[in-house]
Amino acid sequence: MKWLTLAAALIAPSEAALRFGCSTLSIQRLDPLVEPGKVPSSHLHQIVGGNAFNATMQGDIGEKGSCTTCTFTEDFSNYWTAVMFFKHQNGSYMRVPIMQNAALPNGINGGMTVYYTQQDFNSNGNQKIKAFPPGFRMTVGSPTTENLNDAKGHVGLRFVCLTDKNTRFPELPDFPTKPCKGGIMTVHHFPSCWDGKNTDSPNHQDHMYNTAKEAFQPAGACPSSHPVRMAQVAYETLWDTAKFANMWPADNKNPFFLSYGDNNGYGTHADYMFGWKGDSLQRAMDSSCMFQACENGKPLKSQGVAQMNACAVKSQVKESIDGWLTEMPGMNMKKRQVEFSA
Structure with a gap:
């Protein structure tokens, strides 16, 4: 009987781990999760992912x-994060360009690396x-986090000072x-334990629970309040801050800001809206593939970089986000006039 139990454990199915690239879908001031309908x-x-993205998203x-814009053509989810800016000593701002991860195919337009894991890296x-x-x-x-x-305490929300694109530690x-x-x-x-009932909650977090003590490490058992184990979703975004190295301020203060006005990084945050088509994600999670081995129909359909880069959505807000700006978009709404597209 003990031998049968051991044998069953040894042949237990090995679930999938996904790592894939998504090129940039859009860079604009929309947030259908936290500020639905606000333009x-x-x-x-x-924002990366499916082109259904807009100010109000339901269903x-x-x-x-x-x-x-993602590698897998059945993934119409949307993934988004705050943008990074460099502040010059003269008080002007410039958006920091986004680089592709070294592990991804060449030519991806900005974007991010997305993971769905359940064990470790x-x-x-x-x-x-x-x-x-x-x-x-x-x-x-949360952008309201204001101290170190x-x-x-936000396990898994970190910054890495890159020597090159393959640097992963230390995490800050x-x-x-x-x-x-x-x-x-x-x-x-993101956390990976679900309450099994709610697809959302008033603060967009209480329906999930985190049992991981460190990123990309095995998580603890899910509690009875959140008993359903989901994949752990994670994003990596690489910012080309090195292009501003010769403009580092004389007072040696950090010159980089996240787009909601944070130059400490305490309030770094991210949003996720599920949009895998049909049972495609479940099929992947039930398979034994890892990373690129999950592509080309094994079991997920995939596409090339040109097709990823070609997908985009029209910006609903007409404002300047490139070049040197007197302020970051949205930081002084009382003094700004924003023209909306038809």
């Missing part, structure tokens, strides 16, 4: 898009992982305090 939203976001997003594990249901959404972190101790709870030779990476890990 413009309070601060600038980089099964996977059935509404016609293209996606190097192995799939053997738990049963449930896909998110249609209409599911969540956030992680609270920032340290706030902005690096010196120029980074290879740029800065922002890391956002």
Whole structure:
């Protein structure tokens, strides 16, 4: 009997781990999760994923898009984060360009790397992982976080000062305090335990629970209040801060800001809106593939970089976001006039 139990454990299915690229869909002030229907939203976001993205999003997003900027053509989810800016000593701002991750195919237009993992970075594990249901959404972190101790408490929300694009450690709870030779990476890990009932909650977080003590490490068992194990979603975004190295301020203060006005990084946050088509994510989670091995129909349909880059949405807010700006978009609405597109 003991032998049978051991044998069953050894042949237990190994669930999938996904890592893939998504090029930039849009950079604009929209937030259909935290500020639904508000045009413009309070601060600038980089958005990737399906082209159903707009100011108000309800229902099964996977059935509404016609293209996606992500590798997997069945993934019409939307993933977004705050944008990074450099502040010059003269008080003007410039948006920091986004670089592609070294692990991704060449030519991806900005964007981010997205993960769906359930064990750690190097192995799939053997738990049963449930896909998110249609209409599911969540956030992680909060722009209202204002001190370092609270920032340290947001496990999985970190910054990495890059020597090159392959640097992964150390992970910092706030902005690096010196120029980074290879740029800065922002890391956002979401919790993976679901209450099994609600696709959202008033603060977009209470329906989920985190049992991980460190990013990309095995998480603890889910509590009875949130008993359903989902994949851990994570984003990596690489910012080309190195291009501003020769403009580092004389007072040596950090010159980088997130687009809601944070130059400490304490309030880094991210949003997720599920939009995988049909049962595609569940099929992936039930397979034993890892990373690129999940592409080309094994089991997920995939596309090339040109098709990813070709997918886009029209900006609903007409305002300048490039070049040197007197202020970051949305930071002084009383003195600004924003022209809306028809």
